[in-house]
Amino acid sequence: MxxxxxxxxxxxxxxxxxxxxxxxxxxxxxxxxxxxxxxxxxxxxxxxxxxxxxxxxxxxxxxxxxxRMVITPDKLHISKSLAKTLKSKQFKVKIDTHFDSVIHHCRSVVRKAQNSTWIDENMVRAYTQLHKQGVVKSVEVYQNSELVGGLYGVSMGKVFFGESMFSLVSNASKIAFVHLVQKLGYELIDCQVESTHLKSLGAFNIKRDVFIQQLQQLLLK
Known part of the structure; x- marks a missing residue:
């Protein structure tokens, strides 16, 4: 109890x-x-x-x-196989073009060891509203003009708070994550809680008080 x-x-x-x-x-x-x-x-x-x-x-x-699990651009780890995929240019990345599709894929995608989703209808409505206000952003990955992966999260100052990601084909969510970390100008990406997937890309844990201190500084940038 x-x-x-x-x-x-x-x-x-x-x-x-x-x-x-x-x-x-x-x-x-x-x-x-x-x-x-x-x-x-x-x-x-x-x-x-x-x-x-x-x-x-x-x-x-x-x-x-x-x-708190976070990642910074200097800590991003790109494996040889992922680097090869990035160089192949088989994927195209866009920002904020189909947010509704991204959040619904994140809600419905089947994940290992999870029987249900934390993204209920109330969350969909709430983050969609924040997206319309410019506070929530989506990173979308396309292959042959079809949406095959992506992520969404909250954007404030130089901080991006990652909420969820999905892949319909191998490496699609990783492509979105690399683009987020390398190309969008954030100094800190909040990954919330530890995961093996994000750890393999260079994410690491910091103490909560350190995270809060960094957050307050970067929100002002």
């Missing part, structure tokens, strides 16, 4: 998030429960290093895990 502090319950749209230093160790980074996915709430969350992550039909859960 998890003991949830009363201050973690977001009673109203104006209820502030607790300080992230108070986040639980188990589950790692849980900092708040409830509230809504309004643009104002989401923007405040990301500015504080917090993101929503919950299962469909559950209340909204907000996290700021420790450690």
């Amino acid at each position: 998890i003991d949830i502090p009363p201050t973690f319950i977001l009673q109203s749209p104006n209820t502030p998030f607790p300080d992230v230093s108070l986040a639980l160790d188990e589950p790692n980074g849980l900092i708040a429960i409830g509230g809504d996915l309004s643009p104002e709430r989401l923007i405040r969350a990301y500015q504080q290093g917090i993101f929503p992550w919950y299962s469909e039909n559950d209340p909204v859960l907000w996290y700021s895990p420790n450690p």
Whole structure:
């Protein structure tokens, strides 16, 4: 049984998030429960290093895990096989041309060890609204004019908060990720929690307080 502090319950749209230093160790980074996915709430969350992550039909859960997985352009690792694919020019990358398709593919793609998705209809509506406001961006990968991979996330200052990615063909999401890291001018890409896939591309863990410090500096750029 998890003991949830009363201050973690977001009673109203104006209820502030607790300080992230108070986040639980188990589950790692849980900092708040409830509230809504309004643009104002989401923007405040990301500015504080917090993101929503919950299962469909559950209340909204907000996290700021420790450690935090991130990547910087200088740490990007491109394998020989991926470099060969990049040089082949069989893929074309575009930005913000078919966001709706990207988020729906991210929602529906089958992932190993996952029976359900955390991208419910409320999240689709919320991030689509933020996309229309220019806060959420998509990176799309095309092969023979067909969308075969991509990713989306929140863009603030020199920070990109990655939310989800998908591949319909081998390496497509990696192509999108490399383009994001190399070409779009971000100094820090937030990968949220550790994954073997992103670690193979050069992502690494940092302490939460270091992440928050870097975040506050880069939001102003």
